[in-house]
Amino acid sequence: xxxxxxxxxxxxxxxxxxxxxxxxxxxDRIEDVRDRLRDPAAARDILDLDGLNPRVQDVVLNxxxxxxxxxxxxxxxxxxxxxSHIAIGCAGGRHRASSLTELLARxxxxxxxxxxxxxxxxxxxxxxKTPATHAGQETAR
Numbered sequence: 001x002x003x004x005x006x007x008x009x010x011x012x013x014x015x016x017x018x019x020x021x022x023x024x025x026x027x028d029r030i031e032d033v034r035d036r037l038r039d040p041a042a043a044r045d046i047l048d049l050d051g052l053n054p055r056v057q058d059v060v061l062n063x064x065x066x067x068x069x070x071x072x073x074x075x076x077x078x079x080x081x082x083x084s085h086i087a088i089g090c091a092g093g094r095h096r097a098s099s100l101t102e103l104l105a106r107x108x109x110x111x112x113x114x115x116x117x118x119x120x121x122x123x124x125x126x127x128x129k130t131p132a133t134h135a136g137q138e139t140a141r
Contacts, residue, residue, distance in 0.1 A: 003114035004077055005085045008051070008101040010093025010121040025120065028083030029076065033096050037063045040095045041126065050122050051098025060099035070100065074107045093121030 014022035040059040090096035105115040
């Protein structure tokens with residue numbers, strides 16, 4: 001079985017297309033968790049950590065809907081003609097996307113899969129919301 005590549009990213013750090021919308025990395029499945037899972041950065045004790053940290057992963061894993069999403073992604077990856085690339089994106093790529101990518105990699109490896117991980121934006125500064133942003137949009141600082 002071929003290795004599966006998992007990519008985490010932040011929508012607010014992506015280049016934009018001609019229509020102004022962010023262009024996510026190429027993947028067989030792109031999972032946008034911005035509206036699916038609440039932002040764990042509200043938990044002040046993990047604010048300056050990233051999704052590579054087990055504390056952040058625990059917070060994300062215990063977010064309503066996260067376990068179901070991980071199970072769905074793991075089952076999808078195990079399909080006979082399954083994907084070679086799965087990309088998971090959140091606002092900034094530091095908490096939800098990188099945590100879910102690490103947790104999914106752990107699950108797939110426990111199932112005997114070879115996994116390659118690429119975190120595109122986990123190292124970038126935290127994305128902050130500002131009062132001047134428009135509804136549903138955030139800005140990076």
